[in-house]
Amino acid sequence: MSVVSRSNLARAVLGPLAAATLILMLHAGAFPPYQAYSVGLAAVYTVLVLSVNLLAGWAGIWSIAHPAFFAMGAYFAAYGSTHGWSTELVLLGAIGCGAAFGAFLGGAGARFSMLYVALLTLAFTMVSLEVMGQWTNVTGGDQGIPMEKLDSALGLGTLSSAGTQAQYIAVGVAGIALAVAALARPGALRMRMVAAKSHPMAARSVGIAPEAQSALAFAVSAAFAAVAGVTLALVVGFVSPDPFSLALAISLIAACVLGGQGTLLGAVVGGAYLTWAPTAAESVGVHQPILQGVVLITALLFLPGGVAPFLGRMARRLLRRTTTHRPTPAELPEETPQKVPAPAATARELLRLDEVSVTFGGLRALEDVSMSVRAGETLAIIGPNGAGKTTLLNALSGLVGGGRVAGSAQYGGTSLLKSRATARRRIGIGRTFQHAETFPELTVLENVLCTRRRITAHHRARAAELLESVGLAYVADRFPAELSFGQHKRLDLARALAEEPELLILDEPFGGLDAGERNLLARQIVRQQERGTAVVIIDHVLDDLFAVAHRVLALDFGRPIGEGEPGEILDDPRVRSSYLGEGGARGELPRRDGAESAAARLEGVEHAYGGVTALRGVDLTIAQGSIVGIVGANGAGKSTLGRILHGSLPPTRGRRAVDGSLRSALVPEGRALFKTLSLRENLEVAAYAAGIKGAELRARLAETAEWLPPRLRERMGVPAAGLSGGEQQILAIARALMAQPDLLIVDEPALGLSPAMVDEVYARLGRLAHEGMTVVLLEQSLGRAATACHEVVVLHEGGIAVRGEPSDPLFRTRAEQAYFDGQDDASVAAAQG
Known part of the structure; x- marks a missing residue:
């Protein structure tokens, strides 16, 4: 009742x-x-x-x-x-x-x-x-x-x-x-x-x-x-x-x-x-x-x-009374628990996908993915940004929006793809989201209880137990706006567990959490393994992910490229290449003399979003006239570092030092074009924002248009939405050039582009560097950065793990090690010595 x-x-x-x-x-x-x-x-x-x-x-x-x-x-x-x-x-x-x-x-x-x-x-x-x-x-x-x-x-x-x-x-x-x-x-x-x-x-x-x-x-x-x-x-x-x-x-x-x-x-x-x-x-x-x-x-x-x-x-x-919070046992950091052994090969197969594909119009986001998960098994899905991981989870949850799903998915012996998203919860599928999508107008307790059509004393007791297990019992009557980022993540998990699902889908649960919160999450996953729950999880924090996973499936460009145990999957050349990129031939870079001045300098920079540390202790000098690659997995802190270098985001701690006359421009991840405006209007908007108008605007527009490839110069009146992904990226760079920057920062220049378009975008960025512009590339691909940059900085969980010149034969090995676990071989040897 x-x-x-x-x-x-x-x-x-x-x-x-x-x-x-x-x-x-x-x-x-x-x-x-x-x-x-x-x-x-x-x-x-x-x-x-x-x-x-x-x-x-x-x-x-x-x-x-x-x-x-x-x-x-x-x-x-x-x-x-x-x-x-x-x-x-x-x-x-x-x-x-x-x-x-x-x-x-x-x-x-x-x-x-x-x-x-x-x-x-x-x-x-x-x-x-x-x-x-x-x-x-x-x-x-x-x-x-x-x-x-x-x-x-x-x-x-x-x-x-x-x-x-x-x-x-x-x-x-x-x-x-x-x-x-x-x-x-x-x-x-x-x-x-x-x-x-x-x-x-x-x-x-x-x-x-x-x-x-x-x-x-x-x-x-x-x-x-x-x-x-x-x-x-x-x-x-x-x-x-x-x-x-x-x-x-x-x-x-x-x-x-x-x-x-x-x-x-x-x-x-x-x-x-x-x-x-x-x-x-x-x-x-x-x-x-x-x-x-x-x-x-x-x-x-x-x-x-x-x-x-x-x-x-x-x-x-x-009537307000101040209360002091004392951490509950569930909040205290502990050693990461040992995962439950993988279920036997004869264990019940809960989920099977056969050649599942997802298309959005002409874009194929997922292609011919086949996989299976047994009861009590934890399957990790890895891959670089844009690999199709979240699309796969959305297909399992029925949340693909306007996408078209093809193929076969069997859950507990019944067809999963034919059921509505709302019905999938009832048949035993729980889901968390990358950004912890909580309900802001409901309290913490109500966020868990709203999963029920009728609320009984048993449901309230169960919700209280869940909040206790994730360390949120003391904030049960608060609203999500009063919670930290990590508490949001824990609330999202508690809501997913509210009806004891047979299949738990976790979208980047470790991202942005501190060590204690990651251990807490790992304990929750192990508890689900103990009760026989199947878990499908994606994340970029590979150490924590592999600590709880039984098997790993790697995706790239929407396709499976490898599958194996956590300790072996990164040895697969195709998987390493998907993260690190192909090496390729090192292009001819602009010459630098040894006494070049600094275009920008970061000293002890730290930044946090609502208690989540994005950058920590970053000291970095960008030499004038150089091409610098900032490399790291998704969530490493690259975009935050780029915004701080640009000056659009003040750091929480530390300082940014630049020459007073330095002009900088940022091309954001995803390009952020005005899709309904024409190419010319996109460039004009950037000029107006920089205070350029009249004859100077016309001259700048003509100069920037000359930088564009002929196929874009001939379509200046076409809406930006009509361009391909690579053409949109070139237009976004051109828009940034309207302000005639001395420092150009490009976030994920190759994201979602074909290899041919990647080569064209990088060639045009190289031409800007040869003309004297300082360029910072924020990249996931270590291989691409190594072929195009004077210096490469590897970020790992918000800190600089290693930096060096790609021309150094030993650098690539050190950088690869640091990319995945935050330490290069030299650091490990020094720690052991």
């Missing part, structure tokens, strides 16, 4: 308790008649604002359709009261009709953008208003229809708009609606809606279908709005089309923003605002829209989260 804590029950009781108090005051005559009417109307609007408020706050949907749902309830009540319908029939009809239309709108709009949903709900309201005006035998048209009395079919009495009974009923319904929302807040319903809103892809990985959650949220919200319409008919005593205009839709959104979206107190504030705003405007002698506009602008400027969140923050500041 579902669990309701005492604190949640206490919050839920507040609504009915406040309603009962208000009803007693109304009964005692504490309000004059006209104010009693306003109190009843405020209660009606509280329920209506609550319906919009929770839809926006929990499901992330802003609706313009709620005046129509509001009208449905009102007309059901008025029409039913004049045709002998019972109270129960009116309520069921209003709720059912509103929920059905709401589910339709939510399901139809879930696949599209917020603008589409707004237009869809706007059209629905416009059609509904037209129907109200034309269906005169039901609605009375512009004349409206009176509200008479409703008799209960269960003998519960008669509802009438006469006297103060209607106000009592409206206040009571508002109290009950607030209680229902308060009880739903800690439940699976809200958690799954919020998860689907905040991160649809991660939600699918835990079995939550965003489309279904959108339809459900809209249905529930429309039902609340219809109930509010029924109470409106009782309070007002007459129903006409006037209150249900588009102006009401706008006022509802304003009331939600003012009160605070997603909050219960915000609904009360919004209901009061809608009720008394006309009176306040009249008392100060201004038109109501003007007053509403001023109030809304003031709220947006000074209370951007709304009144209720502001009051909540003030209360927390007054």
